[in-house]
Amino acid sequence: MKTKILVVASMLLAVVALMAAGDDAPNQGVRFQPVDIFIDSGDVPLGAWQVEFGGGDAVELVGVEGGPAPCWSEAPRYDPAALMQDRVVVAAINTQSELCAGRVGVARLHLRVQGTPAYTIKLIAAGNAEGERIEAEVSVAEGVSE
Amino acid sequence: MNLTQRTARTALAMMLSAAVAVVAVSCGTSEPSRELAKVLGPVPPASSPPVQMTNSSVSLRLSPPGFADRASGAAMSQDQMSQDQHELAMYGSAWSIPATETMYIGREAIAGKATRRRSGGNFEVAVEDDAVTPEIGGGTLACIPAGASGPDEYIPVPLEHTDVQAAIDGFIARVGVTQTFLNPYAEKIEAVYVFPLPQDSAVSDFIMKVGDRTIRGIIREREEAKRLYEEARAQGHVASLLQQERPNIFTQKVANIEPGKSIDIDITYFGALPYRGGGFEFVFPMVVGPRYNPPGTTDPIRPLPRGVVYPTRGSDIPAASGTNVTYLKDNERSGHDIGITLELDAGVSIEHIDSPTHAVAIDRTSPTTAKVALSPLDTIPNRDFVLRWEVAGDAMKTAMLTHEDERGGFFTLMLVPPAELEDLDRVPMEMIFVLDCSGSMRGQPLNLARQAVKRALRSMRPGDTFQIIRFAQNAAQFEAQPVSATPDNVARGIRYLDELQVGGGTNMIYGIRSALSFDHEDDHVRSIVFLTDGYIGNEGEILGEIGRNLGDARIFSFGIGSSPNRYLMQRMADIGNGVASMIGLDASRVDAIDEFFELTSHPALHDVAIDLGGGATDVFPSNMPDVFVGRPVFLSGRLADGFDGDIKITGRVGDTAQSIECQWDGHRDRPALPQIWARSLIKDLNDRMTWSTETGLADRIRDTALAYSLASAFTSFVAVDSSRVTEGDHGTTVHVPVPVPEGVRYDTTVGRGG
Numbered sequence: 001m002k003t004k005i006l007v008v009a010s011m012l013l014a015v016v017a018l019m020a021a022g023d024d025a026p027n028q029g030v031r032f033q034p035v036d037i038f039i040d041s042g043d044v045p046l047g048a049w050q051v052e053f054g055g056g057d058a059v060e061l062v063g064v065e066g067g068p069a070p071c072w073s074e075a076p077r078y079d080p081a082a083l084m085q086d087r088v089v090v091a092a093i094n095t096q097s098e099l100c101a102g103r104v105g106v107a108r109l110h111l112r113v114q115g116t117p118a119y120t121i122k123l124i125a126a127g128n129a130e131g132e133r134i135e136a137e138v139s140v141a142e143g144v145s146e
Numbered sequence: 147m148n149l150t151q152r153t154a155r156t157a158l159a160m161m162l163s164a165a166v167a168v169v170a171v172s173c174g175t176s177e178p179s180r181e182l183a184k185v186l187g188p189v190p191p192a193s194s195p196p197v198q199m200t201n202s203s204v205s206l207r208l209s210p211p212g213f214a215d216r217a218s219g220a221a222m223s224q225d226q227m228s229q230d231q232h233e234l235a236m237y238g239s240a241w242s243i244p245a246t247e248t249m250y251i252g253r254e255a256i257a258g259k260a261t262r263r264r265s266g267g268n269f270e271v272a273v274e275d276d277a278v279t280p281e282i283g284g285g286t287l288a289c290i291p292a293g294a295s296g297p298d299e300y301i302p303v304p305l306e307h308t309d310v311q312a313a314i315d316g317f318i319a320r321v322g323v324t325q326t327f328l329n330p331y332a333e334k335i336e337a338v339y340v341f342p343l344p345q346d347s348a349v350s351d352f353i354m355k356v357g358d359r360t361i362r363g364i365i366r367e368r369e370e371a372k373r374l375y376e377e378a379r380a381q382g383h384v385a386s387l388l389q390q391e392r393p394n395i396f397t398q399k400v401a402n403i404e405p406g407k408s409i410d411i412d413i414t415y416f417g418a419l420p421y422r423g424g425g426f427e428f429v430f431p432m433v434v435g436p437r438y439n440p441p442g443t444t445d446p447i448r449p450l451p452r453g454v455v456y457p458t459r460g461s462d463i464p465a466a467s468g469t470n471v472t473y474l475k476d477n478e479r480s481g482h483d484i485g486i487t488l489e490l491d492a493g494v495s496i497e498h499i500d501s502p503t504h505a506v507a508i509d510r511t512s513p514t515t516a517k518v519a520l521s522p523l524d525t526i527p528n529r530d531f532v533l534r535w536e537v538a539g540d541a542m543k544t545a546m547l548t549h550e551d552e553r554g555g556f557f558t559l560m561l562v563p564p565a566e567l568e569d570l571d572r573v574p575m576e577m578i579f580v581l582d583c584s585g586s587m588r589g590q591p592l593n594l595a596r597q598a599v600k601r602a603l604r605s606m607r608p609g610d611t612f613q614i615i616r617f618a619q620n621a622a623q624f625e626a627q628p629v630s631a632t633p634d635n636v637a638r639g640i641r642y643l644d645e646l647q648v649g650g651g652t653n654m655i656y657g658i659r660s661a662l663s664f665d666h667e668d669d670h671v672r673s674i675v676f677l678t679d680g681y682i683g684n685e686g687e688i689l690g691e692i693g694r695n696l697g698d699a700r701i702f703s704f705g706i707g708s709s710p711n712r713y714l715m716q717r718m719a720d721i722g723n724g725v726a727s728m729i730g731l732d733a734s735r736v737d738a739i740d741e742f743f744e745l746t747s748h749p750a751l752h753d754v755a756i757d758l759g760g761g762a763t764d765v766f767p768s769n770m771p772d773v774f775v776g777r778p779v780f781l782s783g784r785l786a787d788g789f790d791g792d793i794k795i796t797g798r799v800g801d802t803a804q805s806i807e808c809q810w811d812g813h814r815d816r817p818a819l820p821q822i823w824a825r826s827l828i829k830d831l832n833d834r835m836t837w838s839t840e841t842g843l844a845d846r847i848r849d850t851a852l853a854y855s856l857a858s859a860f861t862s863f864v865a866v867d868s869s870r871v872t873e874g875d876h877g878t879t880v881h882v883p884v885p886v887p888e889g890v891r892y893d894t895t896v897g898r899g900g
Binding site: 030031032033034060061062063064065066073074075076077078080081083084108110111112143144145146 | 353354359360361362363364365374377378381383385849852853854855864865866867868869870871
């Protein structure tokens, strides 16, 4: 394949284990819950990113939403082929002129959850507006269903 | 999924495309004016009047300047009116508007903003132009007699608007459809809407918009998606589910819509555009016609009157199976309307562009491009939208488009038959005409079918033979065996046609079996010509019968009516190695039957083989079709490694070998091609499922659809907003009722159970 890969980020592995609620969780059964994905690109404006999210067998993806930051409000894309292997791979490219730097919420994943899963997140790639790889950190936080 | 420059360009292109489409919407809206508009009338009755006559209303079309009403040809030319006037044209042979009537545009009364007077033989109505504001909207102008149930005829539905934005590049279309659901009730609801899409559309993207938030739906196995949706619905989350019921019929469900709240659903699909009768066609179907389901149908498309809950009387179909489509009665109107904008880049010079079905505004932006907008005042979704454009005949070349990404290479090839075929004559033919005489064909549809067959009979040659079969509840035929096309036999055949009566169900299977059961002479080419609206729910049974028993016959299918079952028409022709055409409801389209004669007047190109040097794999359709003069065919496949543009296409005409040149413009970024290829594979597998005993076909469809993010019979899109739980339980389920297609009688279809 002749494709040039312009963005190959350093593989930052940020494994974040978030134990949901604890023993006194109100509902140990099936529920729907958002999780938010944050990327911190420091001083460099973030132009593109790709992450792999994990939650084990207890989690099913039911929607992908953009983040709260205006520069990432478009719904990211997910990889359907990866989903067939129970992997959640999500990515987005910002083609707007305004880019965000620092720690920004880039996506919200909508999940069907059963039990108390441990969430993991791995940054596959991050790039700047020119498509060059950049250093960044990724994290995930459990959202609240109001 | 890699982050690449290619992907960035793709995303950028898609976003730019959407932005351009928004501009087109703005261009299609006329400026409100305070000038008065005049009603001209009466105009001569049109042969197929677009007026909708009901018991208590006369509906008129209102067209702003610049929109020509092609359906009647009675529109006022633009130079006859000032720029700030609206044209109000009246159609129909028996109409009057007593001064006691109240006038409505859509659901809004405009009484007090309109005056009327009789002037000589003409009747004039002056409407204050600000009555046609975007707030009131366009659509049908209804004049409701005083004391009649004017406002009562308005049926509030939870679907407010459908917006279609199409971008066409050559013969590839990318279409975005936005459905705006709005809860008009005082309690929370689940909205259920059954709607059509083009039968070859590859639905590849699904987005739910809740307020200013955008949630992309996920492709899942059908049952899994349904389970996820129902769990989310039960827990009070806003959720949506898109299911495919047929390749051209989908069900959209939206759960937990709160009172007064709006939710948008965005669907994106790709497709290759057919070339018919000398031009390309973009078709957007708007309504599912009421189907007849023969006893034993396991997955019916069930027509129900509004407010009726299945099961209805006398049916043996299990209530849990199938799809329910609810219909408005003739005197009922909903506020649901539709807008269509289209950006066309034909790639070659456009000779003519027109819509034979709707009023449109056409902006020729260059010799090869155009912007088209549906008139905002011709927006009742009760018939298929068709846009046709012709390109110079010598511009039609066999051409291949390719695309590469991390999944490999893909191509779509438009194969144009060599012009030399036009110099060759055909062999004698045996023509079997099969007419649908069921209840839904009553009136103009059967009249058009009769006219088309008569025209065909008169065009036959002495050496040809013919047979006529009619089917409804049962099948019957003109003669025991096909007869020679002598003048006397043709005259008797025409009398037989004149005596045909309509009524009863649509047991097409009897017509199919009759048509395929004759012995026939080897020196005649058998062509079976179907004329039907295709309003049946057992398409699989019909296609299976054809696949198993076709023999060496060809099938030519003609869709009759304003919204025929194009999926059935096209698949019958595909499996039958023939072609499909649509006659519509316009008497002038009866000459579509001439195209059939033109197609069959020359031998077809057969034994087509494609050599792409490095190799092509998984080319669909897998049974390479014959190619008729004037009817290009589309092939879709995978490129093997090593393809360098070396393309050799060969075929045979009779015993003579033919070589066909092919144009290729190099690899370009065409993200539609993988989706179109995957959809072609699924279509091929679906067809085989109807007649083959192969195992594993369903699994292959499911896996392909999941890998390429496509809706299919075994995969659905689901989206859940997990951020919020709405108050109360999941509310009432409301089915969105739709009008019966224009030209179809409610009382002989829905009213009688389909």
